Amino acid sequence: MAFKTPLADKIRPQELDQVVGQPELLKPGQPLRQIIDQHVNIPLLLWGPPGTGKTTLAKIIAKQYNYPFESFNASTDNKAKLTEQINLHPYDSFVLLIDEIHRMTKTLQDFLLPYLENGHIMLIGSTTENPIMSIVPAIRSRSQIFEFKSLSESDIIIMLQRAVDEVYQLDKEQIEPEALKLIAISADGDLRIGLNTLETLHAIEPNKLTVDNVKKFAQQQHFNYDKKATKHYDYLAAYSDSMAGSDTDAALYYLTILLKNDDLPSVVRRLREIPYTYIGLANPQQVTQIVVAANQAEKVGMPKAKYPLMFATMLMCISPKSGSFDEAWELLDEDTKHPNEHPMPRGLRDMHYKHSEEITGGGLIDSPFQSPKQIAKQNYMPKGLEGKRYYYPKDNANEKKLGDQYLKLHKYIYEQDYKK
Structure with missing residues (x-):
């Protein structure tokens, strides 16, 4: 008995102009x-x-x-x-x-x-x-x-319509309006899911495709999400936001859903990124522990990966948080829109080419390693931004300590406090 060719292979584009997305x-x-x-x-x-x-x-x-x-x-x-x-x-x-x-x-x-x-x-x-x-x-x-980006609903509808016309040869009277659109929505950017859904529905009911049948089938698939089916990204967002909000139980719940639906890669990517965003300087040691646990989870794979991922998720929730990087970035983003308006001190310029000292003054800045405390008292900021402050420590023990050192270093280098 010959194997049945999947619909995805029957309808696979053969030319570039047939490719959607x-x-x-x-x-x-x-x-x-x-x-x-x-x-x-x-x-x-x-x-x-x-x-x-x-x-x-x-x-x-x-x-x-x-x-x-x-x-x-x-x-x-x-x-x-x-x-x-x-x-x-x-x-x-x-x-x-x-x-x-x-x-x-x-x-x-x-x-x-x-x-x-x-x-x-x-x-x-x-x-x-x-x-x-x-x-x-x-x-x-x-x-x-x-x-490659996820396909749009309209991209998926094009291929679903092609399958209906060329493979199943259904006419308009056999397809309820909106049925293909609902399949495309539930596919959430994955054409293979959309075609597999259509293939299954056709096997169940070969002569018609109804909105009601699509709804009933879609409710049993994937994550049982809402009609719009932004499921993958909604649950990832909920997972991240729960960790940002320090709700351990909610974060573990969303983690479990993601892992049960084979989304280990997305979880690992989030845990490599968000510790720096949400924790940062509030607890640098735990940032490292979380990233190491995420890397280990990727190495061992499921089902054992759930343990380092639960470990990392709980550390994310329990650790003190800091949003100081995002706030600093907003200030930096504004001041770096037109860098030519703020020329750097000549001595900071590159000195690794011939005659750099004569042309740009590169390398003429004082060496910090030959100065007391290995810190040179000189200006490093571009013109017009002298004394500008970007980092404001948050109210947690570690950042308070780092913040004190940050302020002391500025005062020592410039022999004055930050401008108000």
């Missing part, structure tokens, strides 16, 4: 589109949420370049399979799609590098993780990186 990448004249149109053989790293067209684009590139296509999963496949794929094409360049490339071992990456260098393999790496954070420099430095 990603206009900032694939419209004529855009960098990625130019690479494809000119058949440039260069490794590509495509990152973004699932169901946004990364695999589809890799297959279209292979077709347009007239290259053989091979697929490799970095989570489950091994060196033997990679070697076999290379040996299948001993004299020809071919497209190699590596899914979940952020999980590729260093050994495999090293093995792959010579084939990337000589153009034998046109690598297309697909990942939901930011390559800047998750791909080792050896691969990253040889690749062009492009970010």
Whole structure:
């Protein structure tokens, strides 16, 4: 008995002009589109949420370049399979799609590098993780990186309508108004979810598609969120806001929902970022502990990852908070809009080129390491901003201590208090 071809494969675009979404990448004249149109053989790293067209684009590139296509999963496949794929094409360049490339071992990456260098393999790496954070420099430095965005509801509706017309051949009388729109909303930017939902509903009721059936089915899927189905981002926001608000129980509840719905990567990303935003100088040691726990969770994966993530979440909630970085940034953002209006002291300019001292005065500033207490009493601020203050410590024990030192250093360097 032959396997049934999924709807997502039946309706998969075969040409660039059939692809929906990603206009900032694939419209004529855009960098990625130019690479494809000119058949440039260069490794590509495509990152973004699932169901946004990364695999589809890799297959279209292979077709347009007239290259053989091979697929490799970095989570489950091994060196033997990679070697076999290379040996299948001993004299020809071919497209190699590596899914979940952020999980590729260093050994495999090293093995792959010579084939990337000589153009034998046109690598297309697909990942939901930011390559800047998750791909080792050896691969990253040889690749062009492009970010894929979640699809809009209108993008998904186009593909759903195409499936209804070309695969299921339903007419307008068999489809209730708004039914496709509700499927697109519940897909939340992931075309694969939308097509899978349509496929299931058609299997249940082949001759009609009703709003009521879509609602009943959608309520049993994903997170059981509200009709608008901004589920993924709503729960992430609730998780972050609960930690900012120091509500441990609420944060653990939202964490559990996210993990039960396989969103470990988003949780890890949040826990790498928000400790610096919400805690910062109020408790630097716990910031480090939280980030270490998040990294450990990523290494061990689910289900064991829940323990370091619960640990990190509780530390986030229980720790004293500080919003001093955001406040400082607002002040800095305003003063740096027109940096040419505030020239820096000449002595701070670069001195690592010939005649820099004569041209700009670079390097003529006093060395702090040859001064008493290794602190030079001289102006570092740009013209017009002398004595400007950006950091205002919050009311917690650690920042009070750091704040006192901050004020003492300013007074020592400039021999006066901050301007009022």
